Amino acid sequence: KNEVEQSPQNLTAQEGEFITINCSYSVGISALHWLQQHPGGGIVSLFMLSSGKKKHGRLIATINIQEKHSSLHITASHPRDSAVYICAVISNFGNEKLTFGTGTRLTIIP
């Protein structure tokens, strides 16, 4: 079993829909990242969080440390949001290497 599990693996939605991507992890963590990867492109860090909730534009990330669960929400989704979204955790204090989920491929249809 992977230390970091994401669901769904693939998600297709209509433009404007509210999107939720989930991430569960099985280890103690110091922080969790949400990353975005476009096809053939680089990786962008969207959020790093260790508690509560963060918001940036139409993106919202939440984390529940007790339940070892995080969600990424996209409001008013747009075709340009189509990408792979990756959850990654830092499990050791002092060693900030990331352990990644397998990603969620999001496709927004106009």
Place this chain on the structure above:
Amino acid sequence: NAGVMQNPRHLVRRRGQEARLRCSPMKGHSHVYWYRQLPEEGLKFMVYLQKENIIDESGMPKERFSAEFPKEGPSILRIQQVVRGDSAAYFCASSRQGETAFFGQGTRLTVV
């Protein structure tokens, strides 16, 4: 302040050749991480370096792979005697202690 710079973006090598991948971290960042993304697979940690030190290389294959982050200049990931299975995207990330990591655009290595 330029982001994390990786070069080359694309690298083609014949089997048995050496591949050198470079990563210049963001200004002020002393932590560098290398990750590999095999085709149709997720990202996997390879190595974590600070200036002149390898902190964690638990994700590095035992043979043919090495990494360095010298006092001056970029971090280098070196793959000797490449094989087809080394074909992948290699990403570098840098950070300050306890802060979010920034990723480079990656180097896509193709072994022919």
